Amino acid sequence: MEKLSLLTTEQSNPKTSRLDEMSIEDILNTMNDEDQTVALAVRQVIPQIEKTIEKVVEAFKNGGRLLYVGAGTSGRIGVMDAVECPPTFGTSPALVKAVLAGGKGAMYHAVEGAEDDEALGAKDLTDLQINNRDVIIGIAASGRTPYVKGALAYARSCGATTVSLSNNEASIISDYADIPIEVITGPEILTGSTRLRAATSHKMVLNMISTTAMVKTGKVYQNLMVDLNVSNFKLRERAKKMVCMITELDENKAESILIETEYNVKLAIVMILAEVDKETAQSLIEAAGGFVVKAVKHDPEGEG
The missing domain is CATH 1.10.8.1080 (Helicase, Ruva Protein; domain 3)
Known part of the structure; x- marks a missing residue:
């Protein structure tokens, strides 16, 4: 078993070694300074994001789907992006879908052990009848979450295009991805709390993927969302x-x-x-x- 302590996302950030002694203003300024590095880290992987979008556009044009798979915060970020596609772009809820370890209830409450179940990741995709027209994006800040690994391995066996999104170099889930996206955001302000900068990078990348794919499939005119679902x-x-x-x-x-x-x-x-x-x-x-x-x-x- 790999040592989590060796992962970049688990390292201690020297800039916040005395976080508990800082004033509120100093904490906020430090957080803001650190957050500004996230966009620069995302810029480094734009070539991989572009390749992913090309595959998603191809999938949409050929009856395929975009599926996000993750656990905990990473999975919830996937849910947030997926559920906004129908109202924003008038798409079917099945076109962009999120699969969260532990099911819908895990959106609000942690489901113990779900993220460590590799077989569950495969099973959850089996239920969705994955095929070679689909694109599956596995999201895990650590890059080693068994649930995500199992899902990507199964998706690959079905011929689907597999993409990994992580925040560590040479991530385990990258080995199961046709397109690995590794956004190196570095140690968190609060050691190991990847709901901070790592999660911010996930939201940025997924927003880029889904929005650009919708632009390239006719859901936007000029810079306007002309396919929005007018519901209020x-x-x-x-x-x-x-x-x-x-x-x-x-x-x-x-x-x-x-x-x-x-x-x-x-x-x-x-x-x-x-x-x-x-x-x-x-x-x-x-x-x-x-x-x-x-x-x-x-x-x-x-x-x-």
Whole structure:
């Protein structure tokens, strides 16, 4: 068994060796200083993140899924990113899904021993019928969590694309990944508490992956989330603002077209900009693979 004490994420940070004696202001300034190094660490692995996104886009275009697998904080970060995709991008809850060691209850309460169960990681993916069109991202700050290792090993045996996300060099889970992403964030401010900088890096990387993949599959027009699920007053107002901004229509006209499309922002925009009826606009969007810019130009083969 590997020694956890040798992992970078388990080392003591010399800058905070007297954390308990610091003033509140000093603690906050130190935390802020240390947090600023996270983005720089993420920048070092952008080539690996790019490769991952390319695989995710390919998966989405071919009926595959993106699945995050993790335990504890790492798994919860995966859940947070996955559950935001349907409201933000109008996707099915099955397209981006998180698998958390210990099940849904582990989101709120630690499930003892779940992260140490390698066989459970494989079983949880077995239940999801993983196939070679899927992309599985195993997340573990330590890079050695048995649950994640078991999940990645099983996913690889199914032919799925496997990606690891960890915070230590030469992580064990990297050996089970087609694309290893090792974000070296270093020792934590509070020794071993990877819910701090390591977890921040996980959120940043997963945000980059899911958001960019959605951009590259037609879920965004310009820098606007035109496929959002309009489910409340705030989002109705946001939808109206987007349509007005893009089409330069007044609010009343924009709202009337949104009502006609049942607040389908993308459909409303294409109707207005392409000057077509609802049915034709829908056909243009489908022919363009969901990309508004292609649909408006009646150019399904154009650059996305």
